[in-house]
Amino acid sequence: MPARSAHAGVLALLTFASAAPRLHAQSISDAHRAALDRIEAMYAAVGRVSIRATRVHDSRTEAVYELDVAADGTFIELYPAATAPEKKRSEHAGSLRAIIAFDGTTLRQGTLTVYDEYPMADYLVQVKSCAQWAKCPWPVVPLLCRRAAAAPDASIRAEGDASVLESRAAGIMLGWRDDGAMTRLRLGDPAVSFLDVTFRDFAPGASSVPPLPRLARVETSHRSRDGTMLTTTEEYAIEHLALLGPEGAGPVMFDAKALNLNRRDRATGDVVSPDGTKLYNEKEVSAVLDAAEGRGRERPWLLALVVATAIAAAWAGWRRLRQGA
Amino acid sequence: MAGSTRIATMLTVLITTPLVVAGVVAAWPGSSGPTCWEQKWLNTTVVCDGACSAGYSVCPGRVLCMAGNVNKKADPVITGPFPCQWWTGPGITGTCPNCVGGSLTQPATETVNIPHQECVDACP
Numbered sequence: 001m002p003a004r005s006a007h008a009g010v011l012a013l014l015t016f017a018s019a020a021p022r023l024h025a026q027s028i029s030d031a032h033r034a035a036l037d038r039i040e041a042m043y044a045a046v047g048r049v050s051i052r053a054t055r056v057h058d059s060r061t062e063a064v065y066e067l068d069v070a071a072d073g074t075f076i077e078l079y080p081a082a083t084a085p086e087k088k089r090s091e092h093a094g095s096l097r098a099i100i101a102f103d104g105t106t107l108r109q110g111t112l113t114v115y116d117e118y119p120m121a122d123y124l125v126q127v128k129s130c131a132q133w134a135k136c137p138w139p140v141v142p143l144l145c146r147r148a149a150a151a152p153d154a155s156i157r158a159e160g161d162a163s164v165l166e167s168r169a170a171g172i173m174l175g176w177r178d179d180g181a182m183t184r185l186r187l188g189d190p191a192v193s194f195l196d197v198t199f200r201d202f203a204p205g206a207s208s209v210p211p212l213p214r215l216a217r218v219e220t221s222h223r224s225r226d227g228t229m230l231t232t233t234e235e236y237a238i239e240h241l242a243l244l245g246p247e248g249a250g251p252v253m254f255d256a257k258a259l260n261l262n263r264r265d266r267a268t269g270d271v272v273s274p275d276g277t278k279l280y281n282e283k284e285v286s287a288v289l290d291a292a293e294g295r296g297r298e299r300p301w302l303l304a305l306v307v308a309t310a311i312a313a314a315w316a317g318w319r320r321l322r323q324g325a
Numbered sequence: 326m327a328g329s330t331r332i333a334t335m336l337t338v339l340i341t342t343p344l345v346v347a348g349v350v351a352a353w354p355g356s357s358g359p360t361c362w363e364q365k366w367l368n369t370t371v372v373c374d375g376a377c378s379a380g381y382s383v384c385p386g387r388v389l390c391m392a393g394n395v396n397k398k399a400d401p402v403i404t405g406p407f408p409c410q411w412w413t414g415p416g417i418t419g420t421c422p423n424c425v426g427g428s429l430t431q432p433a434t435e436t437v438n439i440p441h442q443e444c445v446d447a448c449p
Contacts, residue, residue, distance in 0.1 A: 063431055079429050098410060098429045109425055111366050111383060111410060118425050123418065131414040131428035171415070188415030193378045195414050220414050220430065222380050232430070269368075280394035282367040286387050289396070293440070 028149055032156040035163060036145055042180045043141035045208040047071060047249030050241040051136045053216065055234055063234070066241075067132060071139040073124045074251040075132045076101040078259075099261065100132065101254045108254055114264045114271055115256075128171040129187035134195040135216055135236060137185050139249065141174070144185075148172040180210030193222040214238055361448040362390040362397050370422070372409065372435050377424035380413035382434065388441035400442045407441050408433035 028036065048070040055063035066078040079098040099115060101108045107118045124130065128147075133140045148154050151167035158164075159175065162183050166173040171194075175184035181202045188194030199213035216238055221231040256263060257274035264271050269283035368386030373379075388407060390397040411434045412427035419425045 077428070100426065100428075107425055111369065111385075112364055114365065120418070120425075123426070126418045127416045127426060129415050131416040131426075134414075192376075193380075193413070193415055193417070220428075222378070222413050224379065280391070282365075285389070285391075285394075285396065286367050289387070289389075289402075289440070293402070 028154055028156055032163075033149075036149060036156065036165065039176055039180060040142040040145050042208075042210045043138055043182075044071070044246060046138040046141075046210075046243055047246045048242075048244040048252070049136055049139050052239045052241055053135045053236040054239070056215075056237050065135065065236075067136055068252050069133060069136055069139050070252045071142065071246075071249050072104065072251050073130065073133070073140055073143055074102055074104050074253075075130070076252050076254065077132045096259070096261075099259070101252070102130075102132075103254050104251050106254070110261060110264075113260065114262050116264055116266055131187070131195055134185060134187055134197045134218060136238065136240075137182065137197075138210075138212060141182065144172050144174060148174065180205065181213070182210070190221075191223075195220055209243065212238075212240060362392050362400075362444045362446065363448055364442075364444050365389050365391045371424050372437075373421035373424050375421060377417045377419050377421050378415075380411060380427070380430070380434075381417070381421070381424040382409040382411050384409035384435060384437040385439060385441070386437075387439055390442045390444035390447070397442070397444070400445055402440045402442055404440045405438060406436040407439050409435040409437060411435065 048068070050066070050068045053065040053067065064080050066080060067075065068077075069075045077100050078096055081097045096110075096112060098112075099108065099110050102120075102123055105119065105121045107120045107123050108115045109118070110116060120126070129144075133144075137144065145165065148165050148167040148170045151170040153169045154165070154167040156163060156165050162175045162177055164173065164175045164184070168190075171188050173184070173186035174182065176182050182199055184196075184198050186194055186196045196219040198217045199215065200217075201214040202211035203214060205211040214237060216236045217233065218236060219231060219233045221229055224230045260274075262271050262273050262279060264282070269281045271279045271282060273279055366385035366388055369383055370386060371381050372384050373381035385407065389402075390400050411430045411432070412424070413430045414428040417424055417427040
């Protein structure tokens with residue numbers, strides 16, 4: 001997909017999001033509007049960010065996420081396989097357990113080295129909020145602010161020493177301190193499925209960038225199949241790998257070759273390398289193995305048949321010899 | 326004497342020719358064979374119930390050790406339970422069974438009984 005198309009899709013989303021507040025935000029006072037503008041400006045300076053999130057307080061160290069998020073909501077989230085001491089025999093260090101990425105026009109999701117493509121220019125609108133942003137929302141905060149403020153039920157309130165912007169309709173709740181530090185983010189519908197993230201242990205901000213946290217407590221809740229609400233809570237150490245600033249804040253583009261990933265055509269089953277070479281067809285591979293395993297199961301019967309025939313022939317020959325005698 | 330020499334020559338040719346051919350084939354560029362075996366999920370399906378937003382599992386239909394298009398037959402195929410991937414949280418879209426998005430969540434809630442291999446000497 002050409003980068004220009006991706007830009008166009010994302011730009012359309014941004015235009016929608018930035019134009020709307022002036023139309024709908026009657027519930028936000030001028031004072032609150034000024035505070036919101038200040039937060040938007042602070043986080044616009046972040047531009048684009050790369051982080052590594054590692055699950056803490058847990059002996060299982062396989063939960064490491066590498067995440068690249070841009071201001072327009074494009075992202076790549078990588079789930080690296082377990083590191084050497086904990087790896088299973090079927091995995092290997094340096095490989096990926098899974099990937100999910102959105103470049104403005106296409107959502108890509110995959111397991112190990114194979115991914116599927118889902119053309120989805122309106123992904124950000126469809127899902128309203130995105131789980132990937134939750135662990136490092138800084139570049140997307142201006143977009144989230146505009147979305148929440150654009151909703152008819154948007155409100156800003158004081159909560160302890162923080163200000164809270166909330167819109168149930170937009171599925172967004174943001175909390176921040178006076179110094180701009182983001183203390184809380186909730187994404188999703190609290191009645192169905194949501195992430196509630198609290199941030200702490202803030203590093204002092206640079207001149208134009210607000211203080212950024214080193215710890216994130218992520219509460220994931222979703223309604224189970226029997227209707228009860230299931231909640232899991234995990235804490236992550238956040239390591240900021242890169243802050244690119246507004247100058248380097250282009251969309252996150254997907255590079256299959258750099259990630260050593262192969263594309264699967266869901267219709268045909270063809271698995272194709274980044275340079276376009278067909279590696280194999282998963283349906284054909286499975287069919288061949290199914291047939292081979294079928295033959296394997298037939299072999300004992302064939303052997304029994306051969307032995308039975310041989311015994312019958314020997315018995316018939318023995319009878320003929322006796323009759324001849 | 327001449328007969329035994331001829332037999333020795335024939336034996337030498339018979340023994341060395343296959344070795345030379347095998348050596349040439351092995352050394353030929355691109356024919357060195359796969360060196361790195363990766364786990365591949367084949368024929369993956371989505372397991373879900375009702376709304377995708379409640380979370381969904383991505384489950385393989387078969388798991389093999391492969392290098393390119395070559396399956397490593399030396400690793401035994403075992404049919405038994407294999408863990409799926411569990412995706413949950415906001416950001417899920419689509420209609421069951423075509424769920425997409427969300428975030429990979431541990432541990433897996435679903436297993437499937439499928440033929441699978443463990444890559445004993447997987448990629449380093």
